[in-house]
Amino acid sequence: MSRPDEKKRPAARRSPARDRASDLAIRGLIRAALALPLRPRLALMGRTMRALSPALGWQDRAMANLAHVWPDMAPDDQRRIARAVADNAGRTMIENYDPAGLVTRMRDAPVRGDGLPAVEAARAEGRPVLFVTGHYGNFEAPRAALVARGYRIGGLYRPMANPFFNAHYAANMHALSDPVFEQGRRGTMGLLRHIRDGGMGVLLFDVYDSAGVPIDFLGQPAPTLLSAAEIALRTDALMVPFFGIRRPDGMSFDAVFEAPIPHGEPRAMMEDATRRLEARIEADPGQWFWIHRRWKPGRQARRQRKRTAASMGP
Template sequence: MTAAPDSTPSRSDRLIDAAFRALLAVARALPYRIRIPVAGWIVSRIAAPIAGWTERIRENLAHVCPDLPPAEVARLVRAVPDNVGRSMIEMYSGQEFADRQRDVPLLGEGVEALAEAKRTGRPVILVTGHFGNYNAARAALVAHGYQFGGLYRPMKNPLFNAHYVDAMQRISSPLFPRGKQGMGAMLRFIKSGGMLGILLDQHMGHGAPLRFFGRTAHTATSAADLALKYDAAMIPVYGIRKPDGLGFDVVVEAPIPPSDPMTMTQAANDSLELLTRQHMDQWFWIHRRWK
């Protein structure tokens, strides 16, 4: 996901989108409990090696966890893309996926802070990462009566971007594309006391040189900047996949104390790192996080 999509799809764009839609149609025809693990298997066994994800996972792990046993590396090479495949088809399962999060309780020290913000109309910046399935947290929060807006990066492929945004909107809205197009609407949403979700775990060339897994990881401070400017609570939230591979725990951590953007963003990185170390197979080790 990078810049705003071009309005004219290329031949390659059309072929990729057609292939994805065909795969999606086959997956959706399966019962939900079969659909999810099948999608995980396809991505981990077929798509990941073809896309070069297998080597990228190994490279990232070698960079930040060089002492990881070879057997664990081999497990993660399979398990990480499996979680990606499951998360993808869950998002494209729309209401069926959202309905399964309806009765999921909110856990963690930040639940009361979240409720207090709702009662008082204080805006909230929810920070998370490509971990577990963040859409499970979105769906659970909506089911608990929270209006959840999201900031996203449009896909390069305009055809893919169209159904990607549609799938996200079926879980919660409003959605705001990064850049000038969505900035004004996003700021109005925050000022009105809205709850905005931001993923902080992608490399940002102009981001702050913070730490993640003991290495320099350039990270956008935008979440902390917004929290400080608009007196919003900055709260980490995660959808943690359960061992059965289908259900989730939604954890709302204690708010990050207001200080300065770099300190607050580092706290968010530390939160995600701690959780990832507990569930190594649930973070998106495919990202080029350390450039």
């Protein structure tokens, strides 16, 4: 949740013509890929995003993030992981643009983990469940696996800057399972009401937000919102980490539901969620979205200097 008193930078002026042109290009690529059978479709999108990654700045950003948290990693290893990240991003994008197909694929996918019995018991009792996860593997795969088994799973999404692209992106989110809410105070309250009424929902917590508290992530402080823990506490919802882990074939997944995070102090709960995500990343770093500006160390340093100066007074 954003702080109501937080000053926000004015949004950069966008060009509607450029946004429209970008959206048409993206729509064309998506349409062409969806016309292919599944295996060549995923391979095409993986290759395309690997090829575009350097021009988009993704490769440099991923390598910079890797150097930030693992400074001893060789550049060749950074580059290999960055290429795997781009490949996974391309595959994930086109998978999520075929929600019906993803649900069908996940119907018979392995669903396991220490948290699964608790989720099933909560469903039987009508107790709410809040799933938490990060941009790892395909984060929609476990949701699709539950939808295929008759669950209704809501969610919260961050809108895209390009309004033309956002229109079909949001529609696609709704197509998998409603209710889905746009990130912001109104959307968060909508998700809160859905959970409080005994529903189930998903929150991704691994993005930078200046309103977050610094929690070490892979050894470096990363501002992290406490919203997921706060919602779980306010609604008495189970807080269950889940992960859609892509298998080596590049097509199939394991949907893993981990043991619920015990209720307690919100920061401690989010630290627990962060440790769960870290373990997955360390097991296979190429499946996490290193393209995100997760840490922004320069911005964090500037904010800390301002806080220090303010505390010292005139």
